[in-house]
Structures are given as structure tokens and as C-alpha cells.
Amino acid sequence: MxxxxxxxxxxxxxxxxxxxxxxxxxxxxxxxxxxxxxxxxxxxxxxxxHLPHALPATQVNCDQCGAPTYVPFLPQGTKPIYCRMCLTAVRA
Ligand SMILES: [Zn+2]
Ligand SMILES: [Zn+2]
Known part of the structure; x- marks a missing residue:
């Protein structure tokens, strides 16, 4: 064919x-x-x-630089939340 x-x-x-x-x-x-x-x-x-884990994003502020960022879960306040930039820096 x-x-x-x-x-x-x-x-x-x-x-x-x-x-x-x-x-x-x-x-x-x-x-x-x-x-x-x-x-x-x-x-x-x-x-x-249609992804089952597609939860509404929650806006939070980065613990490191204060920039607004989105997380796909409800923050519990027990762990620091970083924006994408800081996360990369923290993990590096
Ligand atoms: Zn189309
Ligand atoms: Zn940050």
C-alpha cells in the first residue's frame, strides 16, 4: 500500500x-x-x-525568592516550596 x-x-x-x-x-x-x-x-x-492526576494548580510563593509559582498539590506548610528556578539551583 x-x-x-x-x-x-x-x-x-x-x-x-x-x-x-x-x-x-x-x-x-x-x-x-x-x-x-x-x-x-x-x-x-x-x-x-483526561489525566487522572491533573489537579488544579495552587499558587504559592517560593520560599527562596518569593516568586509566585504553581504546584499541583495543596501545600501543607511542612516542606519548603521552591519555584522552578530555585528548585534547579537547590538540586544542583
Ligand atoms: Zn486542533
Ligand atoms: Zn524561587
């Missing part, structure tokens, strides 16, 4: 995205009958939304 790049329209954002030949071959070899309905960006977003 020959595959060639095709442009499909994303059902979520309505933009065209490329369904390339390699991906079509992959779909075919995995016996997936339906062509993708969404662009990669929307697919990733949907996946993120």
Missing part, C-alpha cells in the same frame, strides 16, 4: 494538519481504521485533560 501525505481538518480547532505517510503506515499496521480527527496540539490537550 502506498501512503502519501494528506491534510486533514481538526474537529476541535478547525485547522488543517498534516497526516504524513509515516503516520498513515503506522495507523494501517496497527489496524486503526479511522483517520485522526484532531491535530497533535488538540490531541495533547485532550490527553492532558
Amino acid at each position: 502506498n501512503f502519501s501525505d494528506r491534510w486533514l481538518t481538526c474537529v476541535d480547532c478547525g485547522k488543517e494538519f498534516l497526516w504524513d505517510a509515516g503516520e498513515q503506515a503506522w495507523f494501517s499496521s496497527n489496524r486503526l481504521a479511522n483517520q485522526p480527527k484532531r491535530c497533535k496540539k488538540c490531541r495533547d490537550q485532550r490527553r492532558d485533560r
Whole structure:
């Protein structure tokens, strides 16, 4: 079977995205009958939304520099919370 790049329209954002030949071959070899309905960006977003551990982020201030940062859990106040920058510095 020959595959060639095709442009499909994303059902979520309505933009065209490329369904390339390699991906079509992959779909075919995995016996997936339906062509993708969404662009990669929307697919990733949907996946993120369905992650079971996707908790609402809580805004806290970094214990080191005071910069606002987000954590995916409720801080208990027992451990210092660092922003991404300070975390890198602390772990280094
Ligand atoms: Zn899309
Ligand atoms: Zn910080």
C-alpha cells in the first residue's frame, strides 16, 4: 500500500494538519481504521485533560525568592516550596 501525505481538518480547532505517510503506515499496521480527527496540539490537550492526576494548580510563593509559582498539590506548610528556578539551583 502506498501512503502519501494528506491534510486533514481538526474537529476541535478547525485547522488543517498534516497526516504524513509515516503516520498513515503506522495507523494501517496497527489496524486503526479511522483517520485522526484532531491535530497533535488538540490531541495533547485532550490527553492532558483526561489525566487522572491533573489537579488544579495552587499558587504559592517560593520560599527562596518569593516568586509566585504553581504546584499541583495543596501545600501543607511542612516542606519548603521552591519555584522552578530555585528548585534547579537547590538540586544542583
Ligand atoms: Zn486542533
Ligand atoms: Zn524561587
